[in-house]
Amino acid sequence: MQKLVQGLSVPAFMYGTAWKEAKTEELTRLALAAGFRAVDTANQRRHYVEAGVGSAVAAAIGAGELRRQDVFLQTKFTYAAGQDHRLPYDPRAEFVTQVEQSFQSSLEHLQTDYVDSYVLHGPAVRRGLTRVDWEVWRTMEGLQRAQKARLLGVSNVSLEQLTALHRDAEVKPAFVQNRCYAATGWDREVRTFCAAEGIVYQGFSLLTANPHVLASPAVGRIAQRLGRSAEQIVFRFALEAGMLPLTGTTDPRHMREDLEAFDFSLEAAEVDALEAIAG
Secondary structure, X not given: OEEEEOOEEEEOOEEEOOOOHHHHHHHHHHHHHHOOOEEXXXXXXXXXXXXXXXXXXXXXXXXXXXXXXXXXXXXXXXOHHHOOOOOOOOOXXXXXXXXXXXXXXHHHHHOOOOEEEEEEOOOOOOXXXXXHHHHHHHHHHHXXXXXXXXXXXXXXXXXXXXXHHHHHOOOOOOEEEEEOOHHHOOOHHHHHHHHHXXXXXXXXXXXXXXXXXXXXXXXXXXXXXXXXXXXXXXXXXXXXXXXXXXXXXXXXXXXXXXXXXXXXXXXXXXXXXXXXXXX
């Protein structure tokens, strides 16, 4: 299943590669074999092994299993505060240069000459946008105009920050990627803004941030009715709520089961019940 995003066709479910370390390449290969065609990473060695993603995709292409255009690759620029000592750029350089160095490093890691989505891995501060954020975003806009990054996005962002970014950006964000808590109505305010402005909301930690939802009677009843797992119910809910969900499972069986969320539907009342679940 695909979503149309700023005129481009994007797979509607994404495999996330955070915290996979030495298993990144193997798990990415397994995710591709299971049917995932969108992969999320970041040039942030603290939590990701971006080169492992590139090796997995290159191997699949080299084996004739996929073409580059079959795989949607998303990576991120991360400020030094979110990095460890293994920085992909000179931290003393101007921010324009940091973005350019990080992006070039990403292309090398991913063994490609373009990325499908380039994401700011969170604003520099918790409230508002700084001059630095705008320097970084303007540089990202240049990459998009040069057709080196097909779409742009922002992660770990508040409604206030997103509103300001969308208002003043020359290239509007195509994606928002946030940790999605049921306790906040599944990030309802940000999702509502995204829906109104044609931004695709990418939800991560849908399972790990919401264990009480997986164990809830509401999910249990739906799972029993459909003969599905609680995890599949949450992912199906996310799809029906308009999200593009991420999964980071390391189990090949769960990879296949997660994609089976496309094979069934929830009743409207069930979607409403899950929307209303709080912490």
